[in-house]
Amino acid sequence: MAFLDLARLYTLLEKLKVTSRAHVLLGSGGLAAFVLVLRYLFAKDTKYISNLAKVGRLTPPAGSPDPEKYDVIIVGGGTSGCVLAARLSEDPNIRVLLLEAGQSGTALTFSRTPSLFARLFPTKHVLQLRSEPQAAAKGRTQFWPRAKMLGGCSAINAQMAHYGSPEDFDEWAVFMGDDSWTWKNFGRYFTKFENYQPHPDYPLVDASARGADGPIKIGYFNTVTNTSKAFIKACVNVGIPFTPDFNVSTGTLGVSRIMTYIDEKRQRVSSESAYLTKDVLARKNLTVAINAQATRVLFEDINGEKRAVGVEFAHSSNGPQYSALSRKEVIICAGAVQSPHILMLSGVGPAAHLKEHGIPVVHSLPDVGKHLVDHPVVDLYFKDKHDSSSKYFQPNSVSDVYKLLRAFVQYFVLNTGGPLATNFGESAAFIRSDDPALFPKSEYPETLPDSTSGPGSPDLELFTTPLAYKEHGKVFFDVHTYALHVYLTRPRSTGEVLLRSSSPWDIPSVNPNYLKEPEDAAKLLRGVRLLLKIAQTEPLTEYLDQEFKRGDLDHQSHLKSDEELLEMIRERVETLYHPASTCRMAPADKEGVVDSQLRVYGIKNLRVCDASIFPWIVSGHTAGACFAIAEKLSDDVKASFHTL
Numbered sequence: 332m333a334f335l336d337l338a339r340l341y342t343l344l345e346k347l348k349v350t351s352r353a354h355v356l357l358g359s360g361g362l363a364a365f366v367l368v369l370r371y372l373f374a375k376d377t378k379y380i381s382n383l384a385k386v387g388r389l390t391p392p393a394g395s396p397d398p399e400k401y402d403v404i405i406v407g408g409g410t411s412g413c414v415l416a417a418r419l420s421e422d423p424n425i426r427v428l429l430l431e432a433g434q435s436g437t438a439l440t441f442s443r444t445p446s447l448f449a450r451l452f453p454t455k456h457v458l459q460l461r462s463e464p465q466a467a468a469k470g471r472t473q474f475w476p477r478a479k480m481l482g483g484c485s486a487i488n489a490q491m492a493h494y495g496s497p498e499d500f501d502e503w504a505v506f507m508g509d510d511s512w513t514w515k516n517f518g519r520y521f522t523k524f525e526n527y528q529p530h531p532d533y534p535l536v537d538a539s540a541r542g543a544d545g546p547i548k549i550g551y552f553n554t555v556t557n558t559s560k561a562f563i564k565a566c567v568n569v570g571i572p573f574t575p576d577f578n579v580s581t582g583t584l585g586v587s588r589i590m591t592y593i594d595e596k597r598q599r600v601s602s603e604s605a606y607l608t609k610d611v612l613a614r615k616n617l618t619v620a621i622n623a624q625a626t627r628v629l630f631e632d633i634n635g636e637k638r639a640v641g642v643e644f645a646h647s648s649n650g651p652q653y654s655a656l657s658r659k660e661v662i663i664c665a666g667a668v669q670s671p672h673i674l675m676l677s678g679v680g681p682a683a684h685l686k687e688h689g690i691p692v693v694h695s696l697p698d699v700g701k702h703l704v705d706h707p708v709v710d711l712y713f714k715d716k717h718d719s720s721s722k723y724f725q726p727n728s729v730s731d732v733y734k735l736l737r738a739f740v741q742y743f744v745l746n747t748g749g750p751l752a753t754n755f756g757e758s759a760a761f762i763r764s765d766d767p768a769l770f771p772k773s774e775y776p777e778t779l780p781d782s783t784s785g786p787g788s789p790d791l792e793l794f795t796t797p798l799a800y801k802e803h804g805k806v807f808f809d810v811h812t813y814a815l816h817v818y819l820t821r822p823r824s825t826g827e828v829l830l831r832s833s834s835p836w837d838i839p840s841v842n843p844n845y846l847k848e849p850e851d852a853a854k855l856l857r858g859v860r861l862l863l864k865i866a867q868t869e870p871l872t873e874y875l876d877q878e879f880k881r882g883d884l885d886h887q888s889h890l891k892s893d894e895e896l897l898e899m900i901r902e903r904v905e906t907l908y909h910p911a912s913t914c915r916m917a918p919a920d921k922e923g924v925v926d927s928q929l930r931v932y933g934i935k936n937l938r939v940c941d942a943s944i945f946p947w948i949v950s951g952h953t954a955g956a957c958f959a960i961a962e963k964l965s966d967d968v969k970a971s972f973h974t975l
């Protein structure tokens with residue numbers, strides 16, 4: 332992903348002494364604009380409470396006044412957490428405390444600007460997490476950015492709005508024996524959060540199938556590059572059907588532009604920007620605390636019945652410890668890595684593992700942290716014949732600096748979008764690795780196990796980006812590029828989240844076991860083969876520099892054997908940033924952590940609501956389901972309070 336190195340830009344400006352020359356290059360208007368941008372970059376937000384003494388009481392409480400009491404305490408103001416906070420506090424009788432470890436995401440220009448999110452990866456706003464060495468991927472450890480800010484990963488993601496396929500949720504419903512999760516019933520929560528903004532360039536999208544009144548704006552306001560348009564046509568030319576929208580009655584297979592969580596001002600839509608609006612924050616019964624990291628859930632044990640009664644939290648490891656009490660519920664929304672972490676720190680998890688770290692067991696629940704699954708992605712790199720990419724995002728010359736400033740002016744001053752308004756993942760195709768039209772039996776005789784949720788669902792997604800990158804956007808190539816990517820939507824390989832110590836300030840260990848199951852690599856191989864074919868198909872060939880034969884790009888990769896490509900897959904496989912299923916919703920006798928109302932087994936008044944509850948990972952991008960499950964749980968919780 333793009334990596335705008337501002338520090339480097341300043342150094343360059345200094346070195347080249349263009350600070351004065353920039354005036355000539357841009358005119359005074361442009362320079363004023365640059366200053367405006369800088370001011371915007373350092374803007375501060377004040378709506379949230381960071382003095383924790385105002386939301387809780389010091390622990391230990393000996394002799395001190397009783398902790399503050401709320402009805403519901405939500406741990407984690409991320410993708411799901413902000414939805415719950417806003418929806419539950421709609422009811423004036425519910426007093427809500429939202430605890431968020433980070434700060435505001437909407438206050439960060441790198442989050443608001445669609446193309447600049449990777450710039451946040453090396454900052455304090457992102458948890459610096461690395462996976463365990465991946466045995467089936469050359470023993471590499473992998474960078475796993477997780478947002479630490481309001482909005483959570485919806486404030487740093489690639490903004491691709493696709494939700495998985497209807498059959499994914501039907502599968503959840505059958506598994507749980509609960510009809511409320513079928514697409515027919517649960518599907519309305521996607522419509523509830525959506526506010527589709529029709530776009531004149533996309534008249535074939537059926538707006539009536541999309542929500543119109545929700546807080547999350549979706550549409551086509553991102554910039555689309557020529558290669559992404561050509562990708563769609565090339566996909567059609569290899570036999571992938573065009574679909575005007577991935578929401579069609581026949582399922583989500585096909586190729587199209589992908590909708591984005593970007594509004595008409597070309598700014599990112601996160602759960603914070605959409606749900607924690609001024610009006611919502613003005614509610615007296617909603618308190619949002621920032622820089623408040625939950626360290627432990629507090630329990631009460633009355634005659635063997637355990638219930639969650641509050642949360643302990645702190646600014647930092649050496650800062651004072653506070654606690655707040657909940658009359659009704661604690662809902663953990665800390666994401667697929669930290670939700671199981673908090674449960675384990677609190678004494679809920681695999682008993683032997685907790686004891687190993689000296690944590691007293693409150694309730695033994697063996698599957699907390701288990702079933703960790705993530706979408707593994709493989710990137711292919713191509714040299715752009717027209718040398719038209721935005722590789723000047725990492726400027727290397729005066730002319731690059733000029734182009735970058737021009738892009739800034741275009742985006743921030745003229746409001747015409749341009750290169751900074753790309754979300755990188757502009758077009759996508761959803762396919763099946765057993766589709767005989769794409770993978771004829773004569774060339775692909777092996778029958779691979781079907782891991783999809785149904786015949787209308789994909790196990791591979793292909794997508795394009797207008798620029799090739801390595802190391803999560805930190806490294807660009809020295810030539811103009813574009814990239815093609817494939818990821819496995821339904822991997823069979825799973826792993827786990829484990830404690831490193833009993834300290835809440837130690838990042839847990841994560842191991843997704845990428846490609847542990849050979850069928851996962853075999854399916855990715857089919858995807859890579861197809862992408863290499865697409866790269867050599869009209870009209871994408873118009874962008875392919877056929878003269879370019881350097882081995883670190885993929886112009887010759889179609890000539891490689893299966894063994895060589897498998898080797899490449901193991902060398903290149905990376906996270907698509909979609910970890911899930913570590914507090915799995917499953918029946919109690921089928922390795923469940925939460926029931927179909929997201930209640931933690933064995934403990935009263937404790938729920939989990941985020942990507943960690945997915946029984947199986949959805950066959951698509953994961954943020955949509957996080958919004959939708961939180962919308963659903965809000966209704967369920969409100970209803971349960973009314974029947975008390």
Ligand SMILES: Cc1cc2nc3c(=O)[nH]c(=O)nc-3n(C[C@H](O)[C@H](O)[C@H](O)COP(=O)(O)OP(=O)(O)OC[C@H]3O[C@@H](n4cnc5c(N)ncnc54)[C@H](O)[C@@H]3O)c2cc1C
Pocket residue numbers: 406407408409410411412430431432433476477478479480481482483484485487488489490491492493623624625626664665666667669673756907908909910940941942943952953954955957
């Ligand atoms: C780089 C990247 C690109 C992605 N691209 C896409 C995409 O294009 N489309 C898509 O649909 N999905 C995408 N995803 C995935 C998607 O964004 C995530 O699956 C989803 O946002 C996860 O939501 P969540 O509610 O489970 O957790 P999160 O959104 O991660 O929320 C967890 C929150 O809890 C807070 N927290 C954690 N621990 C504590 C604690 N102890 N106390 C208090 N607060 C705590 C965190 O700070 C965070 O705010 C991407 C993700 C990333 C990282």
Ligand SMILES: *[C@@H]1O[C@H](CO)[C@@H](O)[C@H](O)[C@H]1NC(C)=O
Pocket residue numbers: 557717719
């Ligand atoms: C994209 O294509 C159009 C014509 O189809 C052309 O005018 C334009 O210059 C191209 N853009 C880039 C960045 O190459």
Ligand SMILES: CC(=O)N[C@H]1CO[C@H](CO)[C@@H](O)[C@@H]1O
Pocket residue numbers: 497514518519521522540541542577578579580581582583
């Ligand atoms: C196949 C599919 O995704 N169809 C859905 C499109 O969106 C509407 C509204 O959310 C749903 O009712 C359809 O089921």
Ligand SMILES: CC(=O)N[C@H]1CO[C@H](CO)[C@@H](O)[C@@H]1O
Pocket residue numbers: 422423424425426613614615616617
């Ligand atoms: C319990 C509580 O504090 N309820 C308040 C929620 O907010 C509304 C107004 O926004 C008040 O009227 C309630 O008293």
